[in-house]
Amino acid sequence: MLAATAAPAFAAEVENDYPTKARVDYVIGCMAANGETREAMERCACSIDVIASILPYDGYERAETILSMRQGVGQQSAIFRSTKQFDDDVANLRRTQAEAEIRCFK
Numbered sequence: 010m011l012a013a014t015a016a017p018a019f020a021a022e023v024e025n026d027y028p029t030k031a032r033v034d035y036v037i038g039c040m041a042a043n044g045e046t047r048e049a050m051e052r053c054a055c056s057i058d059v060i061a062s063i064l065p066y067d068g069y070e071r072a073e074t075i076l077s078m079r080q081g082v083g084q085q086s087a088i089f090r091s092t093k094q095f096d097d098d099v100a101n102l103r104r105t106q107a108e109a110e111i112r113c114f115k
Contacts, residue, residue, distance in 0.1 A: 026066045055113035072102035
């Protein structure tokens with residue numbers, strides 16, 4: 010009986026691999042850009058849910074790190090701006106964000 014109840018909880022955890030902190034950070038940033046209203050919160054929460062359903066957390070985290078590093082100056086940040094693989098990681102995130110915008114903001 011215990012195994013039967015544990016399986017659904019594990020399945021939900023695999024589908025939701027984004028930490029709460031990452032989801033909250035996204036929603037706060039999204040609300041700052043879209044207005045700090047209840048409607049914006051609902052749309053922003055929808056958006057991160059869509060992103061999480063498409064892009065595994067490690068891909069999201071990698072792309073966010075690249076974007077953060079690109080904001081720097083100097084030779085180290087230039088590497089993050091000029092590497093094809095990094096461009097692909099960011100492009101995957103951008104496509105996912107576009108899909109989330111279509112589903113949640115239109």
